[in-house]
Amino acid sequence: MRVRLIIDRIHRDESGSMLIELLMAMVFLAVGVGALMSLYASTVVTMRHASTEGTALTLAERQIEVYKTLPYDKIKLSSTTIPGGSDPYVTANASDSTIPASSGQVTGGSTSSSLCTSPSQAMPECATQTWTGPDGLAYRVDSYIVSTTPAGGRALKEVTVVVRRVESGTVTTHIWSRATSDFDQANPPQI
Amino acid sequence: MLVADEQGFSLILALIIVLALSITTAGLTELVQSNEHAFGRDRTEERAFNVAEAGLNDAVSYLAQSVSSSTELGTAVNGTITASGTCTAADPYASGSPYSVDNGSGTWCAVKTNDGTTVDTWKVYSTATVNGVTRNVAVELAANKTTVLVQPSGVWAHGFYVADPTYCTSLVGTATMELNAYIAGNLCLTGTEQIEDPTPAKPSLHLYVGGQVRISGNNASAGLKGPPVRPIYQADIVGGCLKDGVPKTCSSSGASHIYACTSSSLQCVDNGGTDPMGYIQSAQTLTKPPIDAAGIYSQGDWNHPVCSTGSFTFDNNGTRNTSVGTFHLVGNPDFNCTVYKDSSHVAGNEEGTLAWSNATKTLTASGTLYIDGNLAFTGGDIGKYVTVGQGAAIYVDGTVSVSGNSAFCAPGRSLIASSPYGCTGTWNTDPSSGGGGISISAVNAGNVTGCSPAAWSMSGNAAIDVITFVTGCFSESGTSYVTGPVTTDQAVVAGTPDHFSYPDPPPDTPGAKQETTASAWGSVVPSTWSQQTG
Numbered sequence: 001m002r003v004r005l006i007i008d009r010i011h012r013d014e015s016g017s018m019l020i021e022l023l024m025a026m027v028f029l030a031v032g033v034g035a036l037m038s039l040y041a042s043t044v045v046t047m048r049h050a051s052t053e054g055t056a057l058t059l060a061e062r063q064i065e066v067y068k069t070l071p072y073d074k075i076k077l078s079s080t081t082i083p084g085g086s087d088p089y090v091t092a093n094a095s096d097s098t099i100p101a102s103s104g105q106v107t108g109g110s111t112s113s114s115l116c117t118s119p120s121q122a123m124p125e126c127a128t129q130t131w132t133g134p135d136g137l138a139y140r141v142d143s144y145i146v147s148t149t150p151a152g153g154r155a156l157k158e159v160t161v162v163v164r165r166v167e168s169g170t171v172t173t174h175i176w177s178r179a180t181s182d183f184d185q186a187n188p189p190q191i
Numbered sequence: 192m193l194v195a196d197e198q199g200f201s202l203i204l205a206l207i208i209v210l211a212l213s214i215t216t217a218g219l220t221e222l223v224q225s226n227e228h229a230f231g232r233d234r235t236e237e238r239a240f241n242v243a244e245a246g247l248n249d250a251v252s253y254l255a256q257s258v259s260s261s262t263e264l265g266t267a268v269n270g271t272i273t274a275s276g277t278c279t280a281a282d283p284y285a286s287g288s289p290y291s292v293d294n295g296s297g298t299w300c301a302v303k304t305n306d307g308t309t310v311d312t313w314k315v316y317s318t319a320t321v322n323g324v325t326r327n328v329a330v331e332l333a334a335n336k337t338t339v340l341v342q343p344s345g346v347w348a349h350g351f352y353v354a355d356p357t358y359c360t361s362l363v364g365t366a367t368m369e370l371n372a373y374i375a376g377n378l379c380l381t382g383t384e385q386i387e388d389p390t391p392a393k394p395s396l397h398l399y400v401g402g403q404v405r406i407s408g409n410n411a412s413a414g415l416k417g418p419p420v421r422p423i424y425q426a427d428i429v430g431g432c433l434k435d436g437v438p439k440t441c442s443s444s445g446a447s448h449i450y451a452c453t454s455s456s457l458q459c460v461d462n463g464g465t466d467p468m469g470y471i472q473s474a475q476t477l478t479k480p481p482i483d484a485a486g487i488y489s490q491g492d493w494n495h496p497v498c499s500t501g502s503f504t505f506d507n508n509g510t511r512n513t514s515v516g517t518f519h520l521v522g523n524p525d526f527n528c529t530v531y532k533d534s535s536h537v538a539g540n541e542e543g544t545l546a547w548s549n550a551t552k553t554l555t556a557s558g559t560l561y562i563d564g565n566l567a568f569t570g571g572d573i574g575k576y577v578t579v580g581q582g583a584a585i586y587v588d589g590t591v592s593v594s595g596n597s598a599f600c601a602p603g604r605s606l607i608a609s610s611p612y613g614c615t616g617t618w619n620t621d622p623s624s625g626g627g628g629i630s631i632s633a634v635n636a637g638n639v640t641g642c643s644p645a646a647w648s649m650s651g652n653a654a655i656d657v658i659t660f661v662t663g664c665f666s667e668s669g670t671s672y673v674t675g676p677v678t679t680d681q682a683v684v685a686g687t688p689d690h691f692s693y694p695d696p697p698p699d700t701p702g703a704k705q706e707t708t709a710s711a712w713g714s715v716v717p718s719t720w721s722q723q724t725g
Contacts, residue, residue: 043223182245
């Protein structure tokens with residue numbers, strides 16, 4: 001009888017246990033949700049990155065496709081559209097030799113540089129073009145055209161298109177997409 | 192009891208919620224990452240595709256520059272043909288430079304799939320790899336063929352052409368030259384040497400001297416001083432005239448001994464325009480055509496002729512080194528030998544044929560022939576020749592020597608078979624009526640310099656009816672002469688009683704008429720462009 005009285009007293013003495021449980025649960029939730037929030041943030045960054053790359057790839061492909069439709073002698077840049085100074089167009093070659101130097105390119109075009117800002121269509125003679133992508137972000141499409149002659153072959157024109165982001169009016173150095181192809185004098189092939 | 196059993200329920204519930212959220216988030220993260228990877232692959236495939244297309248352009252560039260339109264059907268360029276008729280590319284490709292664009296590398300190859308009269312078709316394959324992603328593209332290209340006719344070199348319009356501007360071309364003995372002549376250097380006449388118009392009743396001979404005409408003595412002249420005076424049609428002397436070392440005005444014929452037509456010459460009729468008669472001083476540039484001995488030698492399998500009768504040695508060792516030594520074209524035991532372009536001894540692949548019949552003393556020649564030795568006509572070497580088609584071009588790796596009592600007569604000419612040997616009649620130069628000619632080019636591989644001995648030397652009594660091309664000096668003496676046109680670097684000329692013009696020499700003669708076929712590349716055959724991922 002005495003023992004049973006002691007057990008009943010213990011059972012009745014539950015004061016504070018709920019608080020402890022709740023605190024432990026909140027700690028678990030806080031840790032778990034915190035980690036999840038971090039993952040969500042990372043995912044958002046990744047998705048935005050992919051979106052930007054996708055837009056840049058589209059712009060690069062659109063530009064290179066233009067050259068595939070042009071006669072060989074029309075594949076050239078307008079020299080007035082080639083930037084100078086420390087523009088990424090100029091400095092890219094120093095950090096990545098596969099991107100041509102800004103000098104020594106195939107020029108002879110007459111497109112004014114004013115037509116290379118937010119054009120309504122891809123401009124083949126513009127060394128640089130600024131575009132607003134479908135994602136609402138600003139991009140710059142840089143085109144390089146150099147002459148090259150493969151061993152045993154005749155002269156080709158090698159076109160490299162590089163796409164960068166424009167942030168707060170400044171062209172970033174990071175390259176989001178690029179495309180390169182060669183064009184023979186028979187370009188475009190007659191079908 | 193139920194209330195007491197709910198202890199720890201909140202904790203378990205929280206754990207379950209966290210677990211569910213974790214699973215959901217992990218799945219979402221995996222989805223995003225998978226999407227990113229897939230997109231990255233798309234991006235790489237686009238780059239690989241661009242590189243592969245660049246390879247197609249490289250292929251067209253190479254084919255247009257380095258592949259002859261006469262390439263045989265089925266030939267693979269930069270690869271080998273597979274059993275299915277496609278080709279596999281070598282890596283790096285045959286031209287020696289690995290194909291690389293935009294940090295990607297690739298190979299291409301092409302195979303000729305149609306050999307038409309006006310259009311050839313090539314199938315071009317290109318394979319490119321970027322970051323482990325491979326793209327294969329292929330297309331059929333049509334090359335439109337056009338034939339370009341290159342007229343014979345102007346040197347053959349002259350009966351006598353001497354290229355060396357530093358040399359004084361001389362006549363020897365009592366020689367009389369009756370040829371249109373282009374002499375880039377000086378012309379030296381002494382004794383009774385004369386240049387005489389072959390048709391004095393209506394002068395036609397043109398004499399061009401890039402340097403000076405130097406005449407010594409009172410009996411040497413260009414044109415006959417008469418009486419009566421027999422002028423040549425035109426004397427174009429750029430460097431002026433010397434008589435016994437003293438400068439003279441060329442048009443003062445009495446002083447210079449240069450007799451050319453004037454308006455008062457009764458027999459002279461100016462044909463007007465660009466070819467005026469008389470004395471002119473107008474520098475011309477007429478370059479001696481190059482001789483491509485190595486190229487001609489590479490055209491045939493000279494070491495393995497196929498002979499239906501007897502034998503004839505064109506080459507002894509497969510190397511162009513005068514290995515045959517001295518050989519004769521006439522007077523041999525009968526032979527009939529054909530040389531093919533390569534080891535394929537089939538009709539249509541012949542490079543040239545040479546045959547000799549002792550019974551008729553007739554040499555039959557066709558095509559192009561390279562003989563890796565020194566040609567000799569010696570006493571008793573007499574015969575005539577006939578040609579098949581447009582005539583025959585014979586290349587002699589070394590020198591040519593002709594000594595007394597030799598005759599080699601062209602179609603239409605008759606052989607004088609008793610001493611003094613020679614040829615009579617008119618050379619029929621028209622292949623359409625059974626005529627034709629043989630050109631003999633002395634390659635002079637041993638680089639014999641000077642005119643004694645000469646790369647082409649003649650002495651004694653001989654008449655050789657051939658079109659002559661000499662690397663080095665052409666030297667005649669005695670009464671030994673060539674009756675066809677002569678193109679040479681230096682010359683010493685003896686008696687020339689008969690001469691025939693041959694302005695259109697046989698194919699493959701240096702400076703002969705050429706038909707070249709050019710290809711305009713780039714027309715895609717519709718519906719032939721294809722690609723597949725690697």
